[in-house]
Amino acid sequence: MKNAEARRRDLEEILARVHRNRIAVETSRIPRSAALKAAQPEPFFETADSSPNVVPEPPPSLATLPMPAEPPPLVAPLVPDVMRVETVCAPIEPASLAAAPEVRVLEATPFASRPVTRLLGALQREWTLNAVLDRAWKLGRD
Amino acid sequence: MTDSVFDAAGFLTFDLAAGELRSRENERLVVIPAETLDALPVGQALEQTWRRWGRLHGASLAAHLRKVGGRPGIEVLADHLGGSLAALGLGKISVEIRGDALVFRLTENKSGRASPASRDLLSCFLGGYLEAIGPDRFEVLPLDEQGRGALFFAGCTEAVGKVRGWVEQGAGALEAVERLSKGQAI
Numbered sequence: 001m002k003n004a005e006a007r008r009r010d011l012e013e014i015l016a017r018v019h020r021n022r023i024a025v026e027t028s029r030i031p032r033s034a035a036l037k038a039a040q041p042e043p044f045f046e047t048a049d050s051s052p053n054v055v056p057e058p059p060p061s062l063a064t065l066p067m068p069a070e071p072p073p074l075v076a077p078l079v080p081d082v083m084r085v086e087t088v089c090a091p092i093e094p095a096s097l098a099a100a101p102e103v104r105v106l107e108a109t110p111f112a113s114r115p116v117t118r119l120l121g122a123l124q125r126e127w128t129l130n131a132v133l134d135r136a137w138k139l140g141r142d
Numbered sequence: 143m144t145d146s147v148f149d150a151a152g153f154l155t156f157d158l159a160a161g162e163l164r165s166r167e168n169e170r171l172v173v174i175p176a177e178t179l180d181a182l183p184v185g186q187a188l189e190q191t192w193r194r195w196g197r198l199h200g201a202s203l204a205a206h207l208r209k210v211g212g213r214p215g216i217e218v219l220a221d222h223l224g225g226s227l228a229a230l231g232l233g234k235i236s237v238e239i240r241g242d243a244l245v246f247r248l249t250e251n252k253s254g255r256a257s258p259a260s261r262d263l264l265s266c267f268l269g270g271y272l273e274a275i276g277p278d279r280f281e282v283l284p285l286d287e288q289g290r291g292a293l294f295f296a297g298c299t300e301a302v303g304k305v306r307g308w309v310e311q312g313a314g315a316l317e318a319v320e321r322l323s324k325g326q327a328i
Contacts, residue, residue: 127239129207130276132216136244137278140301140322 147206147218148225165230167198176231176258189266192259196270199226204275223271232264233257240316241323246282246294256292268294285315295319 126132154171155164163171182188203222207214220237223246227235233256238245246268248256257264261284272280281302285293286309293315295305301322308318 127216128213129216129218130213132219132239132244133272133276133278135242136239136296137276137280137298139242139297140304140325141298142300 146221146225147203147214148222148229150225150229153225153229167202169195169198179259179263184260184262189263192263192266193270193273196267196272197274198270199223199267200271200274202226203271207275219275223268227257232259232267240319243319243323244296245316245319246296248292248294250291261292261294264292265294268296272296285309285318297322 153166155166157164163173165171199222203218206222207218216237216239220235223237224235227233233248234251236247236249238247248264250256259267265282265284269280269282272278272282278298280296281299283295283297283302283306285295285305295302295315295318297305305318305322308321309315313321
């Protein structure tokens, strides 16, 4: 048989356990946003027992949020700026080349116009790719 | 709209999910600071790599020309090579035909430098490129010229040797090239 002192300690222990459980239950009822707010330094000593029983407004539904006119791209557009280059364009004609003003082209597709090919040799020659490469390779051979 | 043989659209593909950047030739690329190129010691292995790189892009033009057929003009060279180099960030190039001599000119950009790559490495790229589009093996010699970008002379081994010799003897870059052309009956 327990004596009176032992029964008193058991009763205090039971009451303390009930009290702790109640606090735990109250805490679990706090909405997450309020719990996060409660985790902030202020109010520092506020507990579930002392805090007013205020139910915060639920967060706005996604459906009610204003949507932008166009959804933002998932990935930043990389290519246009990367591919933006400058090129100097001029007619492929020696006589007009010297007088032709340089034209700067800034476009996403860089070679909307052809880059300069300066033909400073005789115009009567064959200017196909193969012919030019053949003459260039034979030049200066022993 | 353009009738260019070089199409910038789709030249680079960013596969962010795989963490890869590839060119249309399916070569894997890496975006690195241009200064990194300066830190690489240029040697035979690196030069061979750049020559292979040039061959890869020259082969792209050759495949296109086989597909379309006909007898393309010299402008396709400046078009495709210029587009490829620009898209790779290696500079803005033009083609100059001086007599029979084939010369490339890289224009200086706003930074005052024609290309982030060294002239020796670009020479290897250009040599490989030319090798892939024709039957002959070209050597490409970088030449100095004040104020108008970087010049490159392309020719056979003998011609490159002659131009190099004249330049070493004090001739100007274009003077040496013109001397070579004058020695050839036109």
